[in-house]
Amino acid sequence: MQKADGMNYAPTGGGKPVVEKGAFPVAAVGLDHGHIYGMCNGLAAAGAEIRWAWDPDPARVEQFVKTYPEARPARSKQEVLQDPEVRLVASACVPADRGPLGCEVLAHGKDYFADKAPMTTLEQLAAARAQVAATGRKFAVYYSERLHTECSIYAGNLIAEGAIGRVLQVIGLGPHRLNAPSRPAWFFERERYGGILIDIGSHQIEQFLFFAGAGDAQVVSARTANYNHKQYPELEDFGDASLTADNGATNYFRVDWFTPDGLGAWGDGRCFILGTEGYIEMRKYLDIGRDPESDQLYLVNGREEKRIATHGTVGFPFFGELILDCLEGTERAMTQEHTFKAAELCLLAQAQAVQVE
Amino acid sequence: MQKADGMNYAPTGGGKPVVEKGAFPVAAVGLDHGHIYGMCNGLAAAGAEIRWAWDPDPARVEQFVKTYPEARPARSKQEVLQDPEVRLVASACVPADRGPLGCEVLAHGKDYFADKAPMTTLEQLAAARAQVAATGRKFAVYYSERLHTECSIYAGNLIAEGAIGRVLQVIGLGPHRLNAPSRPAWFFERERYGGILIDIGSHQIEQFLFFAGAGDAQVVSARTANYNHKQYPELEDFGDASLTADNGATNYFRVDWFTPDGLGAWGDGRCFILGTEGYIEMRKYLDIGRDPESDQLYLVNGREEKRIATHGTVGFPFFGELILDCLEGTERAMTQEHTFKAAELCLLAQAQAVQVE
Secondary structure, three states, X not given: OOOOOHHHXXXXXXXXXXXXXXXXXXEEEOOOOOHHHHHHHHHHHOOXXXXXXXXXXXXXXXXXXXXXXOOEEOOOHHHHHOOOOOOEEEEOOOHHHHHHHHHHHHHOOOEEEEEOOOOOOHHHHHHHHHHHHHHOOXXXXXXXHHHOOHHHHHHHHHHHOOOOOOEEEEEEEEEOOOOHHHOOHHHHOHHHHOOHHHHOHHHHHHHHHHHHOOOOEEEXXXXXXXXXXXXXXXXXXXXXXXXXXXXXXXXXXXXXXOOOOOOOOOOOOEEEEEEOOEEEEEEOOOEOOOEOOOOEEEEXXXXXXXXXXXXXXXXXXXXXXXXXXXXHOOOOOOOHHHHHHXXXXXXXXXXXXXXXX | OXXXXXXXXXXXXXXXXOOOOOOOEEEEEOOOOOHHHHHHHHHHHOOOEEXXXXXXXXXXXXXXXXXXXXXXXXXXXXXXXXXXXXXXXXXXXXXXXHHHHHHHHHHOOOEEEEEOOOOOXXXXXXXXXXXXXXXXXXXXXXXHHHHOXXXXXXXXXXXXXXXXXXXXXXXXXXEOOOOHHHOOXXXXXXXXXXXXXXXXXXXXXXXXXXXXXXXXXXXXXXXXXXXXXXXXXXXXXXXXXXXEEOOOOEEEEEEEOOOOOOOOOXXXXXXXXXXXXXXXXXXXXXXXXXXXXXXXXEEEEOOOEEXXXXXXXXXXXXXHXXXXXXXXXXXXXXXXXXXXXXXXXXXXXXXXXXXXX
């Protein structure tokens, strides 16, 4: 039995409304990646009203409004952007288009919530930073592999409580199932998806900065490869990188498209967090050969080894915090600088990656 | 409950004699590291006669001959080296002394079996290579974390059968328990132990070359730190490195001295081997939070996720092969070039490591 692939992974629940019904209308613009469902599930569970859906492809809009019956198909992107009641626009359009769309959304006085990775070039990042400065609006990003996995939320809480002391290192493994026949054309076009360290590496760098409590980092080394999919010459099926944070913590991550068909999930996502007083391992989407349940967290400290089944425990506070941040101008969910720093480091890692084969 | 620390980890059994009793007399010279017990257990199980023990410290000799009653305390190192019947000298002396001792042993027409890491300088390596060339004798190394763990032997067999296709990457995690009060002075002296990437990194690089079927590799990046043990200024409590092999396979490994006291083993050694057709994970010394038994292997391929308890299955063929190699001039156990290449890459990784803190 296979669970949905990463593109269609859309957790539900795990939130409670932070606003009255109708107080936070949002629109979904650009439905290219299935993450839009996870994004809207999170927003809706936190009380957002999914008011509009727009995409150039009517079939995608039709599918979307079946899932969110309160959403209306918009006649154009402009209809959405010109609705003064819409507070936030969420988008999972093609990666290369996410940054420019964000600038357009902010120019209309709305907040923006992009699927990861939010940009594919440093120029797009500079433009987004400038637009945030000019408008005072938010450019948020759906780093789902941390924000939408309960074990990651749980791990963040443990670290904040000092459960493993000072965080010295974060290792992330982010394998994904390729499922090539299900993929759209842009998935195989380098300029459109950005490269593997940008596309799926973005999760990894964000979680490193977060768990290490770091403000910035240097990319020490990075590699990419197309080891085994030469029929897609612009695909990178493997990437990895090492980073050193400004606070001395180190990071290594690997991302790839080699999830075998026999795995009971789209990827055996792991994260190891080494601290001075203990360590945490997360088995995010299943516990191979042991347990198909997601969000298994292992904590080893000075006293014990402990397995914690975190599914159904802490939920996904990000979405409610994001809504409140938009309404109140706060930065509970994630700071703008952290959001952009993770994006920047992906771009830098991708740019300096050495190709292997 | 804690199992013995790494220094006293000495697997037993897992071999069958390959020679008649008395046909392969060996001597243990230099008992500084507890690995000498694992080395001699392996040799004895494969039929070697443990004839002599020598160490400057009589207490260590006394302890040794209690474990191997057939062994006689030698009056001097020379007594051992001048016994014409001794075929091989095994040593777990201080790392900085292992290379020079090996050259001396080879000069006496005997084969040599050093604990890892076998050298601490490139000069020692060059001397050892020259001595092997001059004498035709063997300079073998006890890379125990692969050679003396059944899951690693099992994994090697799986890879040879094509179970995961082409090996693209090996990730190794080699945490160790520090247990500082039990450590001798040399453990904290950089010139004597060599540095963390040499000392415990040597296992990691050897297993990478082996599992990837690689002849050589480049060190892409390396880091070391003394994050949390400033009272031992020459200790490195953290190290990591990335390598790219001549066949395109990539490697990352981390080694550290942060095993928490609550872990039921001296280290949560892991190895992830990514192939084009599947992947293998080894949990070498225990399966945290699930199972205290060592040598758990997980295989995921196109059909299934499979957990394989490898303890008691394949044994440790290295020792018998080494004995036969010594007697017959073959290279079944490990080629001399592979032995030295792993040592060389550790030295290079250590030399180019960037210090973090």
